[in-house]
Amino acid sequence: MSILKKSIIxxxxxxxxxxxxxxxxxxxxxxxxxxxxxxxxxxAGHRYSALDxxxxxxxxxxxxxxTFSTGVLRGHEGGPLVIGDTMYVHTAIPxxxxxxxxxxNQRIMWKYNPVKGGxxxxxxxxxxxxxxxxxxxxxxxxxxxxxxTIVLHAADxxxxxxxxxxxxxxxxxxxxxxxxxxxxxSASTGSGQPFIIKDMVGVGCSGxxxxxxCNWTQYDINSGKRLWRAYSMGPDKDxxxxxxxxxxxxxxxGKDSSLKTWPGDAWKIGGGSIWGFYGYDSSLNTxxxxxxxxxxxxxxxxxxxxxxxxxxxxxxxxNGMAKWLYQMTPYDEWDYDGVNEMILVDMKVKGKNRQALxxxxxxxxxxxxxxxSGELLVAEKYDPAVNWATHVDMKTGRPQVVDRYSTAHxxxxxxxxxxxxxxxxxxxxQPAAYDRLSGLFMxxxxxxxxxxxxxxxxxxxxxxxxxxxxxxxxAPGGTHLGNFIAWDADKGKIVWSNPEPxxxxxxxxxxxxxxxxxxxxxxxxxxxxxxxxxxxFKFKTPSGIIxxxxxxxxxxxxxxxxxxxxxxxxxxxxxxxxxxxxxxxGAVGAYSALSxxxxxxxxxxxxxxx
Amino acid sequence: MNSNFNILALAVFLVVGFGAxxxxxxxxxxxxxxxDDNPTYVIKYGKGDRLKDDxxxxxxxxxxxxxxxxxxxxxxxxxxxxxxxxLVEMQYGWMDFATYKGWRAYHAECHVCHGPDxxxxxxxxxxxxxxxxxxxxxxxxxxxxxxxxxxxxxxxGNVMPAFGANxxxxxxxxxxxxxxKARAEGKIRRGVRLPKLPKFKEAE
Numbered sequence: 001m002s003i004l005k006k007s008i009i010x011x012x013x014x015x016x017x018x019x020x021x022x023x024x025x026x027x028x029x030x031x032x033x034x035x036x037x038x039x040x041x042x043x044a045g046h047r048y049s050a051l052d053x054x055x056x057x058x059x060x061x062x063x064x065x066x067t068f069s070t071g072v073l074r075g076h077e078g079g080p081l082v083i084g085d086t087m088y089v090h091t092a093i094p095x096x097x098x099x100x101x102x103x104x105n106q107r108i109m110w111k112y113n114p115v116k117g118g119x120x121x122x123x124x125x126x127x128x129x130x131x132x133x134x135x136x137x138x139x140x141x142x143x144x145x146x147x148x149t150i151v152l153h154a155a156d157x158x159x160x161x162x163x164x165x166x167x168x169x170x171x172x173x174x175x176x177x178x179x180x181x182x183x184x185x186s187a188s189t190g191s192g193q194p195f196i197i198k199d200m201v202g203v204g205c206s207g208x209x210x211x212x213x214c215n216w217t218q219y220d221i222n223s224g225k226r227l228w229r230a231y232s233m234g235p236d237k238d239x240x241x242x243x244x245x246x247x248x249x250x251x252x253x254g255k256d257s258s259l260k261t262w263p264g265d266a267w268k269i270g271g272g273s274i275w276g277f278y279g280y281d282s283s284l285n286t287x288x289x290x291x292x293x294x295x296x297x298x299x300x301x302x303x304x305x306x307x308x309x310x311x312x313x314x315x316x317x318x319n320g321m322a323k324w325l326y327q328m329t330p331y332d333e334w335d336y337d338g339v340n341e342m343i344l345v346d347m348k349v350k351g352k353n354r355q356a357l358x359x360x361x362x363x364x365x366x367x368x369x370x371x372x373s374g375e376l377l378v379a380e381k382y383d384p385a386v387n388w389a390t391h392v393d394m395k396t397g398r399p400q401v402v403d404r405y406s407t408a409h410x411x412x413x414x415x416x417x418x419x420x421x422x423x424x425x426x427x428x429x430q431p432a433a434y435d436r437l438s439g440l441f442m443x444x445x446x447x448x449x450x451x452x453x454x455x456x457x458x459x460x461x462x463x464x465x466x467x468x469x470x471x472x473x474x475a476p477g478g479t480h481l482g483n484f485i486a487w488d489a490d491k492g493k494i495v496w497s498n499p500e501p502x503x504x505x506x507x508x509x510x511x512x513x514x515x516x517x518x519x520x521x522x523x524x525x526x527x528x529x530x531x532x533x534x535x536x537f538k539f540k541t542p543s544g545i546i547x548x549x550x551x552x553x554x555x556x557x558x559x560x561x562x563x564x565x566x567x568x569x570x571x572x573x574x575x576x577x578x579x580x581x582x583x584x585x586g587a588v589g590a591y592s593a594l595s596x597x598x599x600x601x602x603x604x605x606x607x608x609x610x
Numbered sequence: 611m612n613s614n615f616n617i618l619a620l621a622v623f624l625v626v627g628f629g630a631x632x633x634x635x636x637x638x639x640x641x642x643x644x645x646d647d648n649p650t651y652v653i654k655y656g657k658g659d660r661l662k663d664d665x666x667x668x669x670x671x672x673x674x675x676x677x678x679x680x681x682x683x684x685x686x687x688x689x690x691x692x693x694x695x696x697l698v699e700m701q702y703g704w705m706d707f708a709t710y711k712g713w714r715a716y717h718a719e720c721h722v723c724h725g726p727d728x729x730x731x732x733x734x735x736x737x738x739x740x741x742x743x744x745x746x747x748x749x750x751x752x753x754x755x756x757x758x759x760x761x762x763x764x765x766x767g768n769v770m771p772a773f774g775a776n777x778x779x780x781x782x783x784x785x786x787x788x789x790x791k792a793r794a795e796g797k798i799r800r801g802v803r804l805p806k807l808p809k810f811k812e813a814e
Contacts (some may be wrong), residue, residue, distance in 0.1 A: 074733055127759045131771030135722055136733065209722075298683060455714065463776040469717035567732050600732055 013060070026196065026280060029083075034553040036082045039141045039193045040431065041509075041550065044344040047433035048510045049551035053558035054609060055513030059527045060539045061429060062607045063561060066106060067542075069450040070602030072096065075546055075567020077429065078141025078193065078605060079507065082552035083151075083164065091602055092565065093137035094126055095154045099167060102554050108144040110167030112499065120156035122174035129156045129178045129440040132187035132210060132464075135569040138546070140193045140277070145201065146223050151194040159194060159219060161201075162253040171224035175217055176205055181284055187463075188212045192275035192339075193300055195289060197317045200227060204274025207336070211269035216289060216313075217321060228320035232272025232291040232308055233258045240320040242530075247324045247374055249397045261304040261330075269459055270302075271295035276339035278433045278564065279357070279364045280317065284372055287317040288344070288357060292337035297423075298454035298467035299408040305330035310338040312359060312367075314374060315576045324374030329363050330398060333407040334388060334452060335423035335468075336363035341431040347439065349377045349490050360432055360443055362425025363399070363539065368489045380492030382427075383445055385420040385475035395532045407452050407468070415453040422450035422472040424569055432487075435510035435530045440495055441487040442516045442530065444504035447475045472569040484508075484518055484526075485532060496533040502594060505570040507548025509560070517560055519545025521570055525562050525605065541605045544598040546570060557608055565602035566594070633659045638810040641708035641784070648747040649784040651678075651792040652706040654807065659702065669805035671798055674699040679796025703805065709792055710806035712785030719779050720786070727800040728793045734770075741794035747787055754783050 020216060029035055030042040033050040041047050046049045054062065070076065072091040086109065087100040094115040100106040115126045133155060142152050149170060152160045156178040161170040176188035188207040189346045195202045202218040215231040230240040236256065243255040258267060273292035280287050291313065294306035310329040315322050344357045349368055357371035364386030368378035379392035388406075389399035403409045410416040424446055434445040450472045457467040474481050482500040487493075506519030516530045521544040527537040544566025551560045636654045644650045659668040673680045675691035675698055683691070691697045705713075711767065723734035730736030738746075757772030773779035792798045 127769040128771075130769040131757070151650070455717065455718070458777045460776055460778070463773075463778070464719060464722075465778075466718050466722075469714050470721070471717070595732075 006410055014454065015195045024282075026144075027144065029225040034082075036080070036086065036550040036552045037144050038081070038196065039143060039548070040277055040279075040341070042291070043282065045277060045279045045431065045434075045543040046343065046345075046436065046510070047431060047548070048388070048436050049560045050511075050512045051551050051553055052512040052514075053402040053553070054511065054515070055558065056515050056529050056536060059294070059508060059515050061610060062527070062539070062560075063610045064094075065606045067606070068098075068100065068604040070096065070098070070563075070565070070604065072271075072565075072602045073600040074565065074598070074602070075138045076563040076602045077138040077191075077548070077566030077568060079545050079548040079550045079563055080556075080561055081142065081144055082550075083144050086164070087561075087562075088142055088144070088164075089604055090139055090142050091153065092139060092567065093130055093133070093155050095139050096154060097142055097150065097162065097167070098150055099150075101162070105521070112162055112167040112568040114152065114154045114158060114160055116433050120154060120178070121154040121158040121160065121172045122178060123158050124178045126241070129189065132178060132207070133189050133191070138191050140191060140275070140570050141548075143194050143196050143201070145196050145199075147199075147221065149221060151196065151201050151208055151221075153190045153192060153194040155190055157188050157190040157203075159201065159207060160201055160225070161221065161224060162437070173219065173224045175203055176212075186406060188214070193277065195278045196221070197280050197285075200317060200473060202287070202317070204289065206273050208271030208273040208295050209464055209466055211271070211295050211459050211461075212273065213268055213270050214273040214291070216274055216315070216320070218317065230313075230315065230320045230322070230438075232311070233262070233267045233270040233294075235259060235307070239322065240315070241322045241325070246322040248326055250373060250375055253325065255473050258307045261307045263302060263304065266302050269295060269465065270306065270309060272311075273337070274339060275355060276429050277341035279342035279344045281344055281355070281371060284355070285316060285318070286371065287315045288312050288342035288371065290338040290340060290342065290359065292339045292378055292388060293335050295330050296457060296459075296465050296467035297335055298412065298456060299333040299411045300333060300454060301456065301467075303331070303408075306332065310336065312338065312342065312357070312369070314371065325375055326367075326369065326376065326397060328361050328365065328367065328399070331408070333401075333454075334419060335458070336361065336421075336425055338362065338536050340425075340427060340429065343432065343434050343441065344371055345489070347490065356489065358434075358441060360427045360487075362421070362428065363388070364426035364488060365389075365399070366422045366489065366492065368492070378489065378492045382443065382487055382494060383421065383475075383483065385447060385449065386426060387418075387420045408452050413453065413455050415451050417451045418449055418476070419452055420475055421446060422448040423452070424448060424472070424503070430505045430546070430571065431507040432433070433510040435509035435515060435516060437510075437512065437514060438486075438531050439488075440530065441489055442508040442510050442518070443481045443485045443487050444508055444518055445485055445505060446481065446503040447478065447483050447499075448472050448503065449475050450483050482520075484528070484533070498528065498533050498535070501572050505546040505568060506562070509549035509551060510549060517549040517562070519547065519549065519562055519564070521545065521566060521594055523564055523566070539605075539607070542603045543601045544594065559606050561604060561606045563602065563604050566598050566600060633657050635648055635704060636807060638808040639706045640810050641788075642706065642747055649708075649787050649791075651709040651788040651797065652807075653703050653792070653797055655701065657702055658700065659805075669702045669704060670700060671703040671705070671805060672701040672796065673799060674701060678798070681800055682796050689812050704807045705792065705798065705805065706788075706807050707758040707809045708785045709788040711782060712787065712789030715779065715782035716786050716789055719773075719776075728790050729800070737790045738793045750790075754786075755777065
């Protein structure tokens with residue numbers, strides 16, 4: 001059934017006085033384009049708005065309707081929610097949440113700050129938590145449960161349920177240790193969104209650069225009680241896999257599928273963080289998320305496939321059991337985390353109707369999979385610069401690694417040069433959108449390559465555990481660091497590609513107006529025609545954009561919102577410019593330095609037609 | 611690539627010549643200290659060595675524009691140097707192994723906040739600039755070992771963790787300082803792996 005038909009049926013269902021579970025209630029809310037009730041807009045991760053008041057013929061006259069300063073510097077990822085007449089806006093550390101009254105000039109109805117007396121609920125000081133956040137203080141946003149709860153996944157890993165009306169805490173639980181090492185455990189942090197399914201909320205964890213063994217943990221939304229936890233690596237019972245029923249490439253994974261792929265007990269500090277954007281299919285009752293890099297970055301010390309790092313997980317959200325797993329980058333040698341968003345689309349692939357899952361991986365390949373069975377359907381490069389592997393073998397699902405770019409093959413203390421993409425991937429967490437009108441995927445990408453030198457490091461609990469040096473620079477033959485592309489997930493081909501001077505680190509929004517919105521690191525909010533990529537609108541917001549676009553309507557008027565606030569990993573590398581200004585005496589020159597274009601500051605900008 | 615790159619390639623070609631043999635790397639040197647007993651770097655200058663496959667010389671250590679390191683000159687001076695090759699000087703050489711180790715430790719542990727090449731990020735200061743502005747070795751050492759919060763003068767919301775117990779950082783503070791000092795004094799350029807002298811071995 002087409003998505004359009006589905007949504008028509010769903011709208012018809014709106015009129016029926018049904019007794020519905022929370023799950024179907026939130027799915028109905030997701031289909032109401034006047035609201036934006038989850039970070040990705042819907043469970044399928046489409047980031048698509050059915051609103052068409054702003055369209056390709058009038059977007060050129062778009063104006064700023066209002067702005068709101070978050071009062072917090074540092075990187076602002078994620079985006080606001082709109083539930084009814086209220087907007088919820090989150091910030092980077094300290095992770096403040098604001099409720100704004102859209103009926104009353106965005107008056108602040110309540111403000112919640114999880115840091116009290118300098119400490120997070122888990123007991124760690126804010127200073128300590130900042131010091132173990134890899135790559136800036138970002139948070140990817142709050143989510144909503146229809147029992148009237150806003151859930152925040154704070155930087156110290158605390159999961160906090162707030163009354164959506166008052167901002168009062170309903171319950172607080174700390175998921176992991178943002179550790180000092182004093183518990184003898186690694187430092188975990190929270191940056192990913194809390195993900196609502198039925199009457200549960202699930203969270204991943206960050207900290208693969210600190211030797212964390214990461215996991216997905218599911219909580220009861222009403223009580224905060226822990227329901228289950230599935231580790232990314234380790235014994236079968238820790239990972240919630242069934243050796244006979246859980247499959248990979250359509251075959252059972254067998255006993256000890258993870259333990260066999262790590263030397264000794266290296267899996268205990270194996271990484272596999274989960275902090276991107278997730279998907280859920282209620283008809284299949286399946287949760288989809290990706291796991292990150294194995295630690296350390298030095299591959300020489302962990303020979304083996306390091307399962308199940310770098311893996312797409314399909315799980316039953318009720319008990320956590322894995323249905324299927326697919327590892328994109330076995331034995332990672334480049335930090336190509338598999339955490340990026342899962343986009344669920346019912347589409348034709350090679351002439352056959354499929355319940356597909358589309359995933360743009362850090363490793364530069366875009367994967368189209370059958371999300372029911374886990375069958376690999378398409379795996380193609382979505383940036384022509386990608387060179388670490390020639391292709392993905394469709395029989396085994398394994399990438400064919402090129403020795404010249406293998407940091408393990410080259411060995412410890414050897415600088416492997418000109419690897420594409422760089423560690424931040426052809427795309428990082430910045431989520432793509434699915435344009436339901438054209439059937440194309442709108443993908444914000446990086447176009448950056450690197451030199452990578454692994455070396456031996458010691459593991460010290462609570463401290464960073466990296467073990468490689470990086471130098472990053474633009475892909476050969478160009479001076480730009482990013483592209484915004486349209487992707488055909490059936491053919492595995494780029495349809496159009498717009499070069500951008502910097503990595504495009506903001507989430508896209510496709511709309512029924514035939515236009516797609518995205519932001520740039522210099523701070524431009526842009527609208528392009530979805531079919532052609534033609535730029536129709538741009539406006540320079542107060543700071544660089546690493547947040548995600550969203551849309552809503554209020555009193556019959558369509559609005560488009562975006563958080564500015566430069567930072568994140570992109571803000572590290574680009575602040576001073578990635579490029580050596582001495583290379584040819586400034587082939588890129590001053591233009592490469594982001595700090596010449598923008599400065600810190602969290603600000604929400606909301607646009608509307610005049 | 612644009613014409614500026616060709617100028618560089620030409621300059622390299624003139625120095626190296628076609629089919630030239632690799633220039634032997636000079637001998638190892640001991641980790642150095644200055645007259646105040648603070649750690650410092652050693653550079654041995656030499657001729658330009660053969661090309662890497664991407665066209666850059668192996669041991670191009672700094673490019674100077676009007677006698678100053680090119681990442682420290684003004685945009686106006688850069689324009690002048692782009693227009694007039696005679697204002698440009700290529701320097702070839704090798705850093706001592708200790709400084710190289712500092713580069714490596716920096717780019718493993720520090721650059722995730724302080725940026726590549728000690729250039730800073732959107733939220734952590736450029737250590738190259740901090741040294742230019744007078745950060746002493748003692749202060750450098752203390753901040754790394756003990757950390758620094760808002761109370762100790764860090765910018766609001768910015769925190770420097772304590773690395774005193776981190777065995778990947780604490781033993782390398784001297785070498786990191788050597789590297790950052792060489793950057794601060796304009797001796798080595800950005801974005802490249804450092805050409806290094808062999809590891810120094812204590813005499814038996």
